[in-house]
Amino acid sequence: MLTLTTTATREHGRTFVTCRLTNAGEEPRLAALSSPHDAVTPSEHPEGTLRVRVPAGATVGTGFTTAAPPDAEPLATLDSDEPLPDSPDPARLLDALGASRPPRRALVGPASPSDSVAPEWLS
Incomplete structure (x- = not known):
């Protein structure tokens, strides 16, 4: 079972929300967080939902901004x-x-085809 606590501060017309997830259980959990407001999440989460892995018996943090x-x-x-x-x-x-x-050269090694466009420092 996870618990969520949030704190918020306002700067330059944006609210910075800090989220703390605590897992008191004995197995890792995947939390899905969202905001009912127009939250700005990191670009790797374009759907507006943050997914956070929380190890067993641990507390992790994440956050976002909102208007x-x-x-x-x-x-x-x-x-x-x-x-x-x-x-x-x-x-x-x-x-x-x-x-x-x-x-490509990192994958196939020095036997890369001659048309490889890998920079010299990868050779």
Whole structure:
């Protein structure tokens, strides 16, 4: 079971919301947080929901900004809280990596084709 606590400060017309998630359980959990206000979340979470892995018996923090006043209630809600296996799910891990790709030469080694556009420092 996760618990969520939030604090908010207002600067330059934006409210900075700090979220603290505490997992008192004996297994890691995946928390999904959202805000009923027009929150600005990091670009890797374009759908407006923050997903945070919380290890067993630990407290982790996250946050976001919003135009809502600091006394608006609620600033953040815990939408879901699901158990996670001890080992990472390969499909979820690949999704988390996003579209980043290493240079071709880093993958195939020095036998790269001559048309490789890898910079010299990778040789």
